[in-house]
Amino acid sequence: MGILSVIVAAIASFAFGAVWYMALSKPWVEAANITVDADGKPVDNSPAPYIMAAIAMILVAGMMRHTFALSGIDTLAKGLMSGLGIGLFFISPWIMINNGYGGRPFTLTLIDGGYATFGCAIMGLVLTLF
Numbered sequence: 496m497g498i499l500s501v502i503v504a505a506i507a508s509f510a511f512g513a514v515w516y517m518a519l520s521k522p523w524v525e526a527a528n529i530t531v532d533a534d535g536k537p538v539d540n541s542p543a544p545y546i547m548a549a550i551a552m553i554l555v556a557g558m559m560r561h562t563f564a565l566s567g568i569d570t571l572a573k574g575l576m577s578g579l580g581i582g583l584f585f586i587s588p589w590i591m592i593n594n595g596y597g598g599r600p601f602t603l604t605l606i607d608g609g610y611a612t613f614g615c616a617i618m619g620l621v622l623t624l625f
Contacts, residue, residue, distance in 0.1 A: 500625035501560050505552035507621045508614040512548070515610045526603035555586075556618050563622055571623050578619020582612035 516523055524531060530538045559581060563569070568577050587608035594604045 497560060500622055501553060501556045503625070504556040504559070504618040504621040505549070508556070508618045509549060509552045511614050511617050512610055515613070516606075519606050522602055523606050526600045526606065552614075552618075555615070556622065559615070559618055560622050563619070568619075569623060571620060574619040574621075574623030575616055576619070578622075579612060579616040581619070582615030583608075586611035586615065 521535075523529075524535070524537070532538055559578065563574065563577065566577075568574055587604075590607050590611060591604045593599075594601070594607070
């Protein structure tokens with residue numbers, strides 16, 4: 496059951512990311528300095544970022560599940576708040592550091608950090624459902 500909950504949590508967060516980045520595609524493309532064609536679609540259509548994102552979601556969900564088990568996080572509220580905290584206080588600051596040193600606009604940090612925060616909250620919620 497553990498691996499299933501990790502996979503479902505990763506899929507849920509990945510799906511949320513699709514919605515998040517579709518809703519924020521224009522500001523994200525601008526902030527990330529992505530080259531686009533005349534229709535506004537990214538020129539690089541490589542599947543590599545999606546594959547890396549899927550692997551990353553599984554790794555994060557797996558470690559969150561492990562941490563939750565050791566910490567006794569076993570209710571929906573605890574899972575939601577713990578996931579939110581991981582995204583907001585662990586992952587988002589790291590994104591801010593990387594973007595800051597890379598000279599990226601703060602808008603990119605807000606968009607990517609928002610996804611990390613809410614995506615981890617969703618993961619935490621899903622992990623405590625199983």
